[in-house]
Amino acid sequence: MDATNSILTQIDSAFQKSSGVTTDTRMAEQGKLFFALKGERFDGNEFALQALSAGCILAIVDDPIIAEQSDLCLEVPDVLIALQSLAHLHRSRWKFPVIGLTGSNGKTTTKELLHAVLKTTFSKTFATRGNLNNHIGVPLTLLEIPEDADMAIVEMGANAQGEIAELAKIAEPTHGVILNIGEAHLEGFGGIQGVLKGKRELFRYFEQPHSRGVEVFVHAGQPDLIEISNSLKRTLYGTTEHPPFIQESKSQDHELTWQGHENQIWGPLKPKITGQHNHENMMTAVAIGRYFGVSPSACSLAIESYNPNNNRSQWHQTERNLLLLDAYNANPSSMSTALRHFASTLETAETPGICILGDMGELGVFATEAHERLLHAAVDLNLVVWTVGPLFATAAGENNQNVRAFQDIESARIAISQETWNERHVLLKGSRSIGLERLVNEL
Numbered sequence: 001m002d003a004t005n006s007i008l009t010q011i012d013s014a015f016q017k018s019s020g021v022t023t024d025t026r027m028a029e030q031g032k033l034f035f036a037l038k039g040e041r042f043d044g045n046e047f048a049l050q051a052l053s054a055g056c057i058l059a060i061v062d063d064p065i066i067a068e069q070s071d072l073c074l075e076v077p078d079v080l081i082a083l084q085s086l087a088h089l090h091r092s093r094w095k096f097p098v099i100g101l102t103g104s105n106g107k108t109t110t111k112e113l114l115h116a117v118l119k120t121t122f123s124k125t126f127a128t129r130g131n132l133n134n135h136i137g138v139p140l141t142l143l144e145i146p147e148d149a150d151m152a153i154v155e156m157g158a159n160a161q162g163e164i165a166e167l168a169k170i171a172e173p174t175h176g177v178i179l180n181i182g183e184a185h186l187e188g189f190g191g192i193q194g195v196l197k198g199k200r201e202l203f204r205y206f207e208q209p210h211s212r213g214v215e216v217f218v219h220a221g222q223p224d225l226i227e228i229s230n231s232l233k234r235t236l237y238g239t240t241e242h243p244p245f246i247q248e249s250k251s252q253d254h255e256l257t258w259q260g261h262e263n264q265i266w267g268p269l270k271p272k273i274t275g276q277h278n279h280e281n282m283m284t285a286v287a288i289g290r291y292f293g294v295s296p297s298a299c300s301l302a303i304e305s306y307n308p309n310n311n312r313s314q315w316h317q318t319e320r321n322l323l324l325l326d327a328y329n330a331n332p333s334s335m336s337t338a339l340r341h342f343a344s345t346l347e348t349a350e351t352p353g354i355c356i357l358g359d360m361g362e363l364g365v366f367a368t369e370a371h372e373r374l375l376h377a378a379v380d381l382n383l384v385v386w387t388v389g390p391l392f393a394t395a396a397g398e399n400n401q402n403v404r405a406f407q408d409i410e411s412a413r414i415a416i417s418q419e420t421w422n423e424r425h426v427l428l429k430g431s432r433s434i435g436l437e438r439l440v441n442e443l
Contacts, residue, residue, distance in 0.1 A: 028055065285299075
């Protein structure tokens with residue numbers, strides 16, 4: 001993460017005069033900087049001149065042939081490193097809190113909840129857009145945040161060990177939270193212990209001398225997180241002994257209350273997201289909000305007002321059925337949680353719930369066991385089980401009377417269109433690559 005000082009100075013000078021940065025020619029416009037990143041299937045250098053034609057004031061490239069074709073092309077040894085270095089330089093000028101947020105499940109939902117909570121009191125609070133949480137997304141996030149912001153929330157994702165450490169070096173968070181440790185990206189991390197080591201890198205950053213005295217937020221009900229934060233200054237939350245703590249209301253179904261310090265009770269809350277896993281996401285947002293001085297009433301209003309719109313834990317009423325759409329991403333931990341939550345909502349249903357499960361990616365050698373385990377869990381919950389994708393199809397086998405398995409989304413769509421499901425509860429849960437949201441119109 002280091003570009004030559006003289007080159008970085010040139011890029012920064014242009015950035016100060018620009019209207020922002022882009023790596024996508026579809027977003028190239030007057031006044032922006034274009035970073036010609038390379039991917040497995042594309043080379044941004046090939047689009048540098050197109051970006052300049054669209055109005056970009058400078059194109060940062062690492063192809064000498066392209067660089068010679070315009071005075072507005074600046075050649076660097078590595079475009080990605082240049083992007084990360086500019087983001088780090090921009091970050092170094094900030095005087096406001098930067099919250100680094102990671103975890104196996106719930107990152108984006110918690111980030112959005114926390115953003116909603118903090119904005120009630122700090123109007124210039126900025127947060128990662130969408131899921132721009134990797135080695136490219138984090139720099140782009142930082143470069144969107146103005147120097148006069150009140151606060152920033154930076155979501156950090158990883159597929160392998162070492163990645164969170166690099167993101168922390170770029171973003172230099174002043175506060176941090178690890179939401180949980182789960183079975184996500186097992187292939188890259190090499191198993192659940194690898195996930196723990198990878199996520200712990202955020203706390204490792206705070207163990208360094210330059211970070212002494214900063215605060216991390218730790219769910220007191222998660223022993224592994226308690227253990228890896230023992231040497232850090234921390235705020236505990238999430239249990240009755242360490243509030244805030246969110247629980248079901250004793251007076252009304254589907255309502256929540258939360259306990260603050262000195263046993264104060266706030267609520268009832270009627271959030272638009274459901275499930276115990278989202279209770280924990282809400283607790284995190286409230287805990288951090290209260291730490292920074294957001295009032296209890298403002299926290300409650302923000303939680304109630306948050307409306308998910310990203311295929312995460314969304315109840316969706318169609319003309320015929322009630323859907324729980326949770327098809328943005330999936331791993332064994334989040335799918336197990338989703339199944340249990342869905343089953344708990346069926347206590348008064350007159351017909352069995354239907355779950356449509358999509359393959360889970362990036363599991364490597366753990367894939368077969370994980371898909372078989374989740375199938376057994378769904379069947380044991382007395383759900384009608386349909387699956388989409390070759391991994392679940394293999395796990396189901398040819399003679400499984402409890403599961404209807406489809407190799408791809410189109411074959412599943414055709415089969416569902418021939419069903420006469422009415423007034424049914426349907427869970428759609430799977431990795432984004434499967435595209436389960438395409439089944440909504442058939443339901």
